[in-house]
Each structure stands twice: as C-alpha cells, then as structure tokens.
C-alpha cells in the first residue's frame with residue numbers, strides 16, 4: 001500500500017477539519033476504495049488518535065518500509081538541503097530545493113495524481129497545482145518532515161515544474177540572462193549567460209526523466225521523437241527554439257539545445273548599447289532597408305544573425321506586405337501586414353515535407369512587397385536571387401559564413417544545390433546584381449556580438465563579385481578581464497549613396513570619412 005493510500009485511509013476515519021490542517025483528501029478521494037488498513041496506518045475509528053501521533057505512526061510505517069534507501073529525516077538534512085549539489089559557477093544561483101527525500105516525496109505525489117486523474121495531461125492545470133500543494137502537505141506530514149514556509153513553497157514549485165512542467169529546465173528558463181541551454185544527457189547541462197558558457201549545476205534524474213520532458217515539449221507542437229525520428233526541431237511556448245537529438249544518433253543520451261530570445265526583442269538602441277554597432281552604422285543600415293536594398297546578414301552559429309535580421313526588418317515601412325519564411329518562426333516583427341510561413345519536416349512515413357525553397361517559390365505568388373527568409377541553406381538561394389533580380393527588391397536573409405567574401409561563395413554553392421546546371425560565371429553575375437549589402441556578424445571571444453563588417457556589393461567584373469568594406473570592426477587586443485578592445489571604423493563611402501538619396505534616404509557622406517572623431521566615438525561604444 002502506498003503512503004498516500006494510507007493517508008486516505010486516515011482521511012476516511014479522521015476528518016482533516018479536526019487536525020486543523022488544510023483539506024488533504026476531498027470527497028472524490030474518499031469515494032475511492034482504499035486498501036485494507038494496516039495496524040500502523042489505521043487507528044481504530046472509535047478512538048481517534050491525535051493528528052500528530054497518527055502522522056508519526058504513518059511516518060514510522062513508511063520509514064520501516066523504506067529504511068534501506070530512505071532514512072527518515074536524517075540529521076543535518078536541512079544544511080544539506082541548502083547546499084548546492086555541485087560547486088556554484090560564477091554568477092549562477094542554484095535555486096534547486098534539494099532534500100534527500102525529494103525523490104520519495106515526488107514519487108508519492110506523482111503516484112497519487114496518476115490514481116486520481118486518468119490523464120494528468122488533460123486535467124485543468126489550476127486544479128492540479130492546488131492538488132499538488134495539498135498532496136505535498138500530506139506527504140510531508142506522513143514522512144514527519146517539518147520545513148519552513150518558504151522551503152515548502154519552493155518544494156511545491158519544484159514539484160509542480162517536475163510533475164507538470166519542464167522540470168529543471170523551468171529554473172533555467174526563469175533566468176532572463178540565460179540565452180542558450182545545452183543539455184548533453186541528464187547529468188551534463190551547460191548554459192550561455194551574458195555571452196559566456198558555464199556548466200549549470202542542475203541535473204535530470206535519468207535519461208527517462210529527460211525524455212519525459214522532451215516529450216512534453218515536442219508533443220505540444222504535434223511532433224514526436226523516437227528511434228525512427230531521432231532529430232526534432234520544436235519551440236517552447238515563449239518562442240524559444242528547441243533542437244532535440246537522441247540515441248542512437250547521440251552517444252550522450254538525449255541532447256537538447258534551446259535558443260532563447262528575450263521577451264522584448266532587442267531594438268537597435270539595445271544593439272548600439274551592447275556595442276554591436278555604432279549609431280552611424282545603424283543610420284546607414286536603416287537607410288538601406290528603407291531604400292529597398294537587398295541585404296545578406298552573414299555570420300557563424302549564434303553570432304546574432306537572426307537578431308539583427310529582426311532589427312533590420314523592423315525598419316520596413318508599415319504599409320508594406322511582408323512575408324517571412326523560416327524553419328522555426330523566430331522573427332518577431334511589429335508591423336501589421338506580416339505573413340509568417342514555416343517549413344515542415346516530413347512525417348513519419350517520410351511524406352509531407354515542405355522546404356524553405358517551396359515556401360520561397362510559393363511566396364512569389366502571394367504578392368509580397370518584401371520577402372524575409374530566416375536563413376538560406378540550400379537551393380532556395382537560387383530562387384531568392386532570381387526574386388531579388390526580378391523586382392522583389394528589399395529582401396533580407398541570413399547565411400552561415402565567416403566573412404563577406406565567404407558568404408558570397410556560400411551562396412554560389414547553395415545555388416548549385418538547386419540542381420540547375422549553371423556556370424559559375426552566371427551565378428556570380430546573378431549574385432553581383434542581386435545582393436547589395438553584406439552585414440557580417442561575429443561572436444567574439446569575450447561573448448560579445450559585433451557587426452564586424454558592412455560591405456557593399458559593387459557588381460561583377462567578369463570574374464569575381466566586387467566587395468568593398470564600408471564599415472569595419474578592428475580588434476586591437478584583449479584587456480586583463482578577457483574583454484575584446486577594438487574600434488568600429490568607416491572605410492569608404494558606399495556607391496549606393498545616390499540611389500539612397502533618390503529613394504528619399506539622404507545620408508551625409510562625411511559619415512564615411514575615416515576621421516579620428518568617428519573612430520574614437522565608435523571605439524568607445526565598442527570597448
């Protein structure tokens with residue numbers, strides 16, 4: 001008989017009203033058949049025992065059963081409860097309520113819930129939250145554990161997140177400074193916080209526990225992960241991007257990577273404040289977006305491409321029809337007239353796949369004023385270039401590459417992935433006339449994200465696509481704390497200034513003069 005069943009037996013014979021404790025067992029539970037009372041668990045109805053004596057008896061019975069694994073209320077548990085399970089890492093506060101009997105408490109509460117609700121997933125959450133609080137009181141009392149009100153509150157919160165939510169993940173998701181969560185199996189968790197990667201002192205109970213949480217995430221968007229589909233992209237309710245890969249593809253157990261975005265998307269003021277770019281660079285980029293230049297944002301993984309794409313897209317005038325195309329909808333545009341399209345992986349039978357390329361082609365029939373593609377990775381590059389060259393100007397996209405020249409080379413390779421035989425000369429010509437600007441983004445060693453170059457595409461010379469740097473970030477060193485020291489520098493005036501002016505976006509040419517003044521102000525922002 002489980003502990004809770006014994007408590008229910010107690011509930012039948014001894015109303016909670018008498019004990020003055022919160023209602024532990026409601027009518028529904030009383031109606032359920034309880035197992036045969038044991039002598040320890042069921043005092044004779046005629047002579048009700050004092051509540052404390054009853055709880056003690058229950059605890060004793062339970063402790064006897066579990067003594068091999070769970071010593072009841074061991075001396076010094078309170079100190080252990082306060083101590084983190086692993087050494088604290090810089091700046092990370094561990095908010096886990098850890099108690100030697102936590103697993104037992106959780107087991108009892110879960111078991112009781114499963115008995116009460118045939119499908120916990122379908123039950124109203126508010127009701128479950130209240131019920132977990134009640135059950136927690138019952139179990140604590142029965143185990144003879146007395147804890148402070150604030151510990152109890154933390155315990156209940158932890159139980160709620162373990163039983164109904166995302167377990168240890170919830171705690172990480174509550175920290176607004178964590179931007180990336182990397183779970184390499186149940187025991188090995190890393191987070192990126194304020195640009196730096198730390199080992200996080202929280203664990204999942206087992207592979208099974210982690211898989212349960214993964215299931216909760218992917219099933220909420222109608223996907224599933226198992227041996228036959230061991231890689232899945234998903235999203236959390238708050239918009240965070242989730243990637244899951246499980247054995248046999250991963251040798252570490254289930255691996256989960258979560259990219260978080262701040263609730264309020266970063267604005268250009270934020271990026272200038274972070275030292276990602278200068279106000280002059282922002283002014284130039286805004287003019288380019290408004291004057292419908294085609295812009296390619298290039299950078300490595302996690303360098304901030306999507307964030308910059310979001311900020312740049314924010315400058316598209318409100319009266320234009322914007323179509324966004326992404327693998328997982330990450331962009332958060334504020335304009336009114338936005339259509340969001342998301343690609344889809346194939347289903348379990350290997351059918352139904354809709355690629356970014358399919359969506360780009362479809363979007364051309366949707367009367368777009370602007371097409372914003374989250375990232376080009378394959379054959380869609382050809383369709384994007386053709387669209388840009390045939391009147392759909394003002395398009396924006398990103399590509400994984402380490403320099404502006406590299407980004408154009410990547411585009412060339414991706415065009416070949418479209419399966420159309422085109423000589424490289426023809427492809428370069430298309431690139432040279434379609435792309436106007438490359439914004440190169442990087443995550444530097446100190447974790448900061450910078451726009452390290454803004455380069456203008458100045459056409460095709462018959463052999464190569466011509467690129468000219470307009471702004472650059474010049475790194476001059478690293479200070480004692482590991483912070484990167486450097487300056488943003490204007491390099492030369494872009495050729496498009498006249499076109500910008502014709503489009504109503506006048507930019508003062510002096511902005512591009514590499515004067516000491518502009519160097520200094522940019523350097524201060526960057527440092």
Ligand SMILES: Nc1ncnc2c1ncn2[C@@H]1O[C@H](COP(=O)(O)OP(=O)(O)OP(=O)(O)O)[C@@H](O)[C@H]1O
Nearest residue numbers: 179260271274276300301302303304305306307449
């Ligand atoms: N300029 C910035 N300054 C500080 N943090 C930033 C900046 N840009 C982005 N970030 C943060 O860095 C993380 C990665 O950003 P983002 O998703 O934009 O990068 P990405 O280059 O698109 O990554 P991926 O290659 O995985 O698509 C996010 O958590 C984001 O909040």
Ligand SMILES: [Mg+2]
Nearest residue numbers: 305306307375
């Ligand atoms: Mg991205």
